[in-house]
Every structure is written in C-alpha cells, then in structure tokens.
Amino acid sequence: MSKRAALTCTVILIVGCLCISVLCILGAAGIFINQRKSGPILPSINLPSGLATQSPPVTAAPASTMTADQINQKMDQIQSQVVAIRGLQSKSSLQMAFLTMDELRQHVTDEVLKDYTATDARDEALSAAAFGLLQPDFDLYTFYKKLYAEQIAGYYDYQAKQMYVVKGVDFQGTERMTYAHEYTHALQDQNYDIENGLGFSEEKCKKETERCAAILALMEGDASIVEYQWFAKDATLEDRKQILNFATTYSGPVFDSAPDYFKQKFLFPYQQGLEFVQYVYDQGGWSAVDNLYIKPPQSTEQILHPKKYPDDTPVTVNLPDLIPTLGNGWQEIDRGSQGEWGLYLVLAHGLDGKSDLSTSQAQKATAGWGGDTYAVYYNEANQFTAMAIVTTWDTTQDEKEFGDAFARYASNRFGSPSSSQNNLTTWQNASSVTLLQQNGSNAIWILAPDQTTAQALLTASQAK
Numbered sequence: 001m002s003k004r005a006a007l008t009c010t011v012i013l014i015v016g017c018l019c020i021s022v023l024c025i026l027g028a029a030g031i032f033i034n035q036r037k038s039g040p041i042l043p044s045i046n047l048p049s050g051l052a053t054q055s056p057p058v059t060a061a062p063a064s065t066m067t068a069d070q071i072n073q074k075m076d077q078i079q080s081q082v083v084a085i086r087g088l089q090s091k092s093s094l095q096m097a098f099l100t101m102d103e104l105r106q107h108v109t110d111e112v113l114k115d116y117t118a119t120d121a122r123d124e125a126l127s128a129a130a131f132g133l134l135q136p137d138f139d140l141y142t143f144y145k146k147l148y149a150e151q152i153a154g155y156y157d158y159q160a161k162q163m164y165v166v167k168g169v170d171f172q173g174t175e176r177m178t179y180a181h182e183y184t185h186a187l188q189d190q191n192y193d194i195e196n197g198l199g200f201s202e203e204k205c206k207k208e209t210e211r212c213a214a215i216l217a218l219m220e221g222d223a224s225i226v227e228y229q230w231f232a233k234d235a236t237l238e239d240r241k242q243i244l245n246f247a248t249t250y251s252g253p254v255f256d257s258a259p260d261y262f263k264q265k266f267l268f269p270y271q272q273g274l275e276f277v278q279y280v281y282d283q284g285g286w287s288a289v290d291n292l293y294i295k296p297p298q299s300t301e302q303i304l305h306p307k308k309y310p311d312d313t314p315v316t317v318n319l320p321d322l323i324p325t326l327g328n329g330w331q332e333i334d335r336g337s338q339g340e341w342g343l344y345l346v347l348a349h350g351l352d353g354k355s356d357l358s359t360s361q362a363q364k365a366t367a368g369w370g371g372d373t374y375a376v377y378y379n380e381a382n383q384f385t386a387m388a389i390v391t392t393w394d395t396t397q398d399e400k401e402f403g404d405a406f407a408r409y410a411s412n413r414f415g416s417p418s419s420s421q422n423n424l425t426t427w428q429n430a431s432s433v434t435l436l437q438q439n440g441s442n443a444i445w446i447l448a449p450d451q452t453t454a455q456a457l458l459t460a461s462q463a464k
Contacts, residue, residue: 068098071171078176081234082183086226087286091190094183095160098167105149107164111157112148116141123333127376130387130447131338132350132413133261146254153178156185158194173235173242180230184223192293194219209336210314214297217273222289224274225281261349268341272303279306300341301369312394314339315371319390325460326377326386326453334376338389340369343402347409355413357405365405368398370441387447388461396441403438406445410434426451437462 066074075096083090099107121141128134153175154165163182166175188194195201198215205212235243255263276297280288295310302309314337323330338346348362357365374389393399407425411417414427414434427434433454435446444461448454 066170074171074176075165075179078179078230078234079183081230082180082187082226085229085233086184086187086222088187088191088290090187094186095162097162097164099164100168101152101166104152104154104164104166108148108152109145113141113145116144123376123378126378126385127334127387128261129351130376130385131346132355133346134259134351136385138259143254143258147258150252150254154182156182156189158185158189158200161189173239174246176239177227177231177235177243180234181223181227184226185219188219188222188293198293198296210299210339211296213268213300213339213341214303217269217276217300217303218292218297219273220269221273221275221277224270225277259351260353261345261351264345264349265341268300268303272300272341276303276306276309280309300339304340305367315392317371317373317390317392319373319375319388319461320463322375322377322386322388322457322460325456326379329379329381330377330386331380332375333378334374336374337372338374339372340366343369343372343391347405350413355409357409361405361408365402368394368401370394370398382449384449385447386449386453386457387445388457389445390461391443391445393441393443399438399441399443403436403443406436406443410436426454 118141125134125138125140126136129136156163163186192198200212200215277289280292297303297309299314323332344362344366347357347365348359350356370392372389372391377386393402410427414429417425418428419426423438425436433448433451435454435458437444437458444458446454446457448457
C-alpha cells in the first residue's frame with residue numbers, strides 16, 4: 001500500500017476540505033437529511049443524497065475587485081479569529097503563495113502525481129478489485145488528475161510550510177471559510193510538527209497506513225470543528241449568504257462519479273474524524289483535543305469508537321512474503337492493513353452493490369477488529385491476481401460475527417459455497433477460488449485463481 005497511502009492522504013487534504021465546507025454549511029442551514037437527535041452543536045455529517053446531480057454546476061468566480069492589501073487584511077483577521085477559537089498560538093510567520101486557479105491546479109497535479117506512475121495506478125486498481133471495490137481496469141491516474149482539478153480552493157502544504165491561495169478572485173465567504181480550515185492546519189503544524197512530531201510523513205505512511213489514517217482524521221476533524229465554529233461565530237451576514245449560495249449550488253461531477261467506497265474513504269477524516277474530535281472536545285474542550293497530539297490515535301477503530309482510545313491499540317499481525325509460494329512470474333503489488341474502516345467498506349460498499357451487507361450488519365461484523373495484514377499479488381503474464389489477509393479479533397465471538405457476516409458477503413459476491421467443513425469454507429466460480437479459515441479469534445481470507453494456489457497460500461499464511 002506504499003504509494004497509495006501517501007497519494008490518498010494528499011487527495012483527502014485537497015478535496016475533502018472543500019467537501020466538509022459544503023456539508024457543514026448545509027448542516028447549519030438545516031438541510032441535512034440525517035441529523036443527530038441529540039448531542040453537540042455539530043450536525044451529523046452525511047452527504048445529502050443527490051446534491052451534486054440535482055444542482056447546477058458552480059460558475060466561475062467573478063474577477064477580483066479587492067486589492068492585495070485588502071485580501072491580506074482579511075487573511076490576518078481570519079488568522080486572529082482562528083487563534084481565538086482554537087487556542088493555539090502562531091509560532092512563526094506563514095509563507096504565502098498566490099496562484100491563479102489554473103496554476104494551482106497544475107501545481108497540485110505536478111506535486112501529487114510526480115511519483116505516481118501508470119504502474120502504480122494499475123496496481124492500486126488491481127488491489128481494490130481483489131477486495132471487490134473497483135473494476136481492475138479502472139483508470140485511476142486519469143481519475144485522480146480530474147479530481148484534483150475539481151473545486152480547488154487553496155490548501156496548506158505542511159512539507160513546504162506554505163499556504164497556497166487562489167489569486168484573481170475576491171476573497172469571499174467560501175474562500176474565507178476554507179482559509180479558516182487550512183490555517184488551522186498551519187497552527188497544528190507549528191505547534192506539533194505534522195511531519196516529524198506526529199510522524200505523518202510519506203515514508204512512514206507507506207508502512208503505517210492505519211496510524212496515518214487515524215492521525216489524518218484527528219487533524220481534519222480538528223480543523224473541521226474550527227471551520228464550523230468560525231462560520232457560527234465570525235462569518236459576516238454576507239459571508240453566510242455567499243457560503244450558503246455556494247453550498248446549495250455545489251456540483252462535483254468527478255467526485256460524484258467515483259465508486260462508492262472511494263467517496264466513503266475520502267470523507268472519512270472529515271465525517272468520522274469530526275465526530276471523534278467532537279467527542280473528545282465535549283469531554284474536555286480544546287485542552288483535551290491538544291492532548292490527542294501528545295498521544296495520537298493509532299487506528300481507524302479508535303476514530304470510530306472514541307471510548308476505545310487510547311487503550312485499545314492494534315495488534316501486530318504477521319503475514320509472510322508469499323512470493324516463494326506463488327513462484328515465478330508473480331509480484332507483490334500491495335501490502336498494508338485494512339483496519340476496521342477498510343473491512344467495513346469491503347463488506348458494505350462494494351463495486352456493484354450486489355454483495356453489500358447493510359450498514360448495521362457490516363458495522364457489527366467489524367466492530368471487534370483487533371488487527372490485520374494483507375498482501376496482493378499479480379501475475380502479469382497470466383493476468384492473475386491473488387490476495388491474502390490475516391485478521392485477528394478481540395474475542396472469539398467477535399471473530400464469529402465477522403465470519404458469519406463474511407460468509408453472507410462472499411455468497412453474494414461469489415455464489416453459494418462449494419464446500420464447508422470444520423473451520424474452512426470455500427467459494428469457487430469460473431474466475432477465482434475464495435477461502436475463509438476461522439480459528440479461534442483469527443480468520444484468514446484467501447483469493448486465488450485456482451484451488452491449488454489458494455490452498456498453498458492458506459498454508460503459507462498460517463506460518464508464524
């Protein structure tokens with residue numbers, strides 16, 4: 001999962017900030033479909049059904065009538081407001097880069113995709129396809145490139161220590177609210193050092209995908225609460241009119257066309273991250289949130305279940321190199337951890353929906369996650385894909401709930417089991433063989449092109 005982890009983080013940082021702006025403001029206007037019946041001031045963050053398809057495209061922003069000094073004054077004002085809301089002090093001056101919209105789009109594309117090759121895109125698609133989430137020939141490179149160009153409003157680059165802002169348009173409500181969100185990231189960086197202090201670096205996130213997913217959710221949940229509070233406290237009446245107009249006419253055709261699991265994964269740091277940080281904030285205010293940066297969350301499980309933070313940490317799960325088992329012609333194209341959130345997406349947000357379990361079924365099935373490691377392999381000559389994932393669960397009952405749910409999912413996806421004996425269930429169709437072995441609090445899922453390969457992978461995956 002090497003380049004995919006870092007790439008996905010960048011996508012979320014750029015695209016998600018705008019999405020949460022739209023969602024928060026719709027919530028403030030009372031337009032959410034599924035709101036909390038009780039609880040904190042923040043609404044439940046759920047994307048209104050059909051928002052993008054029912055609304056006209058957003059028209060180009062009018063040419064700027066503000067001088068550079070006027071825009072800088074507004075930015076300084078928002079920085080002071082964010083400091084007052086968040087309680088974090090600025091440690092240094094902020095480097096600014098003003099780019100036109102076209103320049104910013106090109107910059108984002110160049111920076112994010114500079115190390116992402118056609119082979120990387122192919123491998124990511126093949127890996128997602130093994131888990132039933134994407135077509136194996138999906139053109140991810142083109143998809144990402146289009147996604148980055150959609151509705152970029154500026155962002156903070158924690159590696160360059162620089163804020164990128166669109167020039168040539170007025171710094172109005174939407175831009176001001178986005179700036180409040182992004183300036184929060186600058187304060188996080190100045191106070192806690194995102195890359196070195198939190199260990200949220202490209203190199204580390206290639207290997208520690210669950211930990212980085214949790215830290216990203218912390219940072220985005222934090223910034224999203226600040227953004228919402230800025231809207232409620234400091235946005236002018238004109239700001240609110242402009243923001244609400246944007247929110248009710250927002251259209252994101254590229255994002256809207258993405259496979260379901262992509263959308264869920266992209267919004268995780270903002271939806272579930274916001275709820276996690278909000279829970280902590282409700283317990284002890286911003287000082288309690290600050291403590292999260294001293295001892296960051298370690299898994300998507302902790303984000304989904306705040307009461308499991310900080311004690312319920314992931315269990316290390318070993319999965320050996322399976323190339324010696326597969327033989328010549330195979331290569332490992334992906335390795336990492338799905339985590340509770342990833343396994344939930346597999347069970348509830350598949351490509352075509354036919355294998356999906358209900359949200360409640362998938363949530364219950366994955367709630368007892370303890371740890372996992374997976375690896376995906378590809379044979380280019382034969383165009384075969386193989387996958388193994390070893391999971392461990394908090395209790396044997398948790399494993400049984402997952403196994404029962406997985407059996408329903410697999411039967412929906414692959415057809416009725418061809419055999420089931422002792423603790424091993426097999427599904428076989430014209431293109432693949434799937435095995436699920438259950439052993440106490442552990443479970444192994446194998447996907448292979450044939451029975452012999454599947455059994456060999458299962459045996460090898462059991463090795464300690």
